[in-house]
Amino acid sequence: MNTTAPRLWIKNPLAVFTANDLDAGGGLVVCGDRIAELVPAGGQPLQPCEEVYDAGRHVLLPGLINTHHHFYQTLTRAWGPAADVPLFPWLQNLYPVWARLTPDALELAVEVALAELLLSGCTTAADHHYLFPDGLQDAVDIEASVVRRMGMRATLTRGSMTLGEDDGGLPPRSTVQRADVVLADSERLIRAHHEAGPGAVVQIALAPCSPFSVTSEVMVESAALAERHDVRLHTHLAETLDEEDFCREKYGLRTVDYLESVGWLGDRTWLGHGIHFDDAEIARLGAAGTAVAHCPTSNMRLASGTARVLDLEAAGVPVGLGVDGSASNDASNMILEARQALYLQRLRYGADVPVTRALGWATRGSAAVLGRTDIGQLAPGMQADLAMFALDGLRFSGSHDPLAALLLCGADRADRVMVGGVWRVVDGAVPDLDVDALTARHSEAARRLVAG
Numbered sequence: 001m002n003t004t005a006p007r008l009w010i011k012n013p014l015a016v017f018t019a020n021d022l023d024a025g026g027g028l029v030v031c032g033d034r035i036a037e038l039v040p041a042g043g044q045p046l047q048p049c050e051e052v053y054d055a056g057r058h059v060l061l062p063g064l065i066n067t068h069h070h071f072y073q074t075l076t077r078a079w080g081p082a083a084d085v086p087l088f089p090w091l092q093n094l095y096p097v098w099a100r101l102t103p104d105a106l107e108l109a110v111e112v113a114l115a116e117l118l119l120s121g122c123t124t125a126a127d128h129h130y131l132f133p134d135g136l137q138d139a140v141d142i143e144a145s146v147v148r149r150m151g152m153r154a155t156l157t158r159g160s161m162t163l164g165e166d167d168g169g170l171p172p173r174s175t176v177q178r179a180d181v182v183l184a185d186s187e188r189l190i191r192a193h194h195e196a197g198p199g200a201v202v203q204i205a206l207a208p209c210s211p212f213s214v215t216s217e218v219m220v221e222s223a224a225l226a227e228r229h230d231v232r233l234h235t236h237l238a239e240t241l242d243e244e245d246f247c248r249e250k251y252g253l254r255t256v257d258y259l260e261s262v263g264w265l266g267d268r269t270w271l272g273h274g275i276h277f278d279d280a281e282i283a284r285l286g287a288a289g290t291a292v293a294h295c296p297t298s299n300m301r302l303a304s305g306t307a308r309v310l311d312l313e314a315a316g317v318p319v320g321l322g323v324d325g326s327a328s329n330d331a332s333n334m335i336l337e338a339r340q341a342l343y344l345q346r347l348r349y350g351a352d353v354p355v356t357r358a359l360g361w362a363t364r365g366s367a368a369v370l371g372r373t374d375i376g377q378l379a380p381g382m383q384a385d386l387a388m389f390a391l392d393g394l395r396f397s398g399s400h401d402p403l404a405a406l407l408l409c410g411a412d413r414a415d416r417v418m419v420g421g422v423w424r425v426v427d428g429a430v431p432d433l434d435v436d437a438l439t440a441r442h443s444e445a446a447r448r449l450v451a452g
């Protein structure tokens with residue numbers, strides 16, 4: 001910790017959620033990039049503070065953490081041919097459009113996705129990028145540069161598709177790569193961008209796309225590579241019953257058996273969706289410490305099913321939240337995703353699922369999913385990643401419990417967001433970001449991409 005940096009007391013928030021049982025009713029002190037101390041309700045900081053920010057209008061949370069996204073999909077939001085279909089035809093309609101992705105369009109897409117996330121209180125995002133058409137070999141490098149420019153944190157996953165239509169897979173041949181190309185580039189990206197340890201800004205993980213779009217070979221080799229470099233593994237699993245049928249027909253295995261057969265059933269792995277598991281599979285995932293990114297909006301939009309989040313957690317599975325790609329959500333809004341998770345899980349388990357449990361998934365749970373111990377809660381020594389929501393405006397008028405109001409009244413925009421001790425959202429806006437210009441350029445790129 002930089003002890004010579006000025007100390008900033010974020011003082012007396014309206015309400016605070018620490019994601020642990022520590023008391024920060026009087027706010028917290030930020031010094032350098034970390035939280036120096038929590039101030040109990042009615043208390044004062046232990047040491048003098050050079051700066052004070054009065055948080056009396058704000059609900060204070062750890063920065064929200066998004067564990068599953070496809071940033072590039074902001075270019076294909078609410079597109080007619082993918083608006084009202086389930087996963088497999090949705091993918092088959094979109095693959096040819098996505099195959100035309102260019103570096104300029106991707107850069108705009110990442111900027112839009114990150115700005116949206118940031119404005120919703122998100123400070124760390126995972127992205128799953130698996131499209132590398134000719135000319136876009138440096139897609140993940142582009143993503144890393146935008147993440148650094150925006151001042152957020154990200155786990156960027158080097159996705160891959162290696163099983164084309166000709167070989168019994170789902171994606172067209174034009175979108176798949178050879179396994180040796182995927183593996184060499186995976187290793188290059190780890191060496192170029194992966195940061196280990198507290199305060200990491202960019203981390204790399206390896207992410208063959210799904211059982212129906214990659215060969216077993218690339219799954220096995222990716223696991224070995226991840227082990228060698230101590231990075232995480234990510235894939236889509238058990239999202240739909242179509243996928244389960246595919247695994248049975250192609251491999252003669254259910255999804256978790258397939259995962260185990262390729263060496264992925266371990267605590268290095270987190271799975272996008274994780275819906276269609278039976279009791280025995282949930283127990284095996286829990287025993288292995290394999291994590292799940294719950295994506296409620298996408299799961300409802302594509303009618304994929306409902307993840308058994310409380311059962312997963314009871315079995316020991318770390319669970320976090322993901323907004324999923326913007327062609328199946330179609331918003332990159334983490335605080336609204338926590339609301340969706342709360343309501344979907346209440347529908348499954350009952351109205352006594354607490355608001356704070358959903359906030360826990362979006363913070364501490366998501367940090368565990370990404371294998372991070374330096375973010376996701378408010379505690380001394382943790383990174384100063386904070387989301388602050390002002391309960392102003394019509395939608396909050398007449399509300400009583402500020403923490404409950406955040407989700408029940410549908411907060412959708414943070415007023416202040418800090419990442420590593422630096423304010424990245426001020427008065428509900430990203431300083432120096434021309435949102436109108438970005439929107440105009442991104443919309444034009446989206447029109448061009450779809451038009452072909």
Ligand SMILES: [Zn+2]
Pocket residue numbers: 068069070128236272324325
């Ligand atoms: Zn996804």
